[in-house]
Amino acid sequence: MGRALLVIDMLNDFVDEKGSLRVPDTEAVLPRVVQEVADARARGEAVVYVCDAHQPDDPEFSRMGWPPHAVRGTWGARVVEALEPRPLDPVVEKTTYSGFHGSDLDRVLREREARTVRLVGCVTNICVLYTAADAAMRGYEVEVVRDAVAGLDPGDHAFALRQMERVLGARLVDRQAP
Secondary structure (H helix, E strand, O other): EEEEEEEEEHHHHHHOOOOOOOOOOHHHHHHHHHHHHHHHOOOOOOEEEEEOOOOOHHHHHHHHHOOOOOOOOOOOHHHHHHHOOOOOEEEEEEEEOOOOOOHHHHHHHHHEEEEEEEEEEOOOHHHEEEHHHHHHHOOOOEEEEEEEOOOHHHHHHHHHHHHHHHHOOEEEOOHHHO
């Protein structure tokens, strides 16, 4: 049974201090995400980048009151340099919270015979949670690296982890800082 690491939204707009919708906790989890990527590669597992890619007038911006972020083709929508995808790493663009909705993520995982997905990245209670939910509903085993996901709010972060574990049956694992 194959495994794939899903690196969710580790983009300049969310990680870099100049990003338009910076998630402060990404600074703390970045070294853990980098190590997860290195470990997955060492085990021969697929590393799949799941990335927001919005249009400039995306309704999400006005609906949620967030500034434009991860606009397709901009610096903010690029994966941070420390995690830059390799040429053969799949990069799946998404336009909403779940990495599966309207994307080819399911096809990418099935082509790689992945049955387990291991999630890292941000935002815990938004894109990580909804991607985990869709993965579970599609029959994937879900693992979430508890200390390699970042939230905007500690309470929402903790709630999302509980939901993923108790409702979705995700296995929460820890990765100690390198």
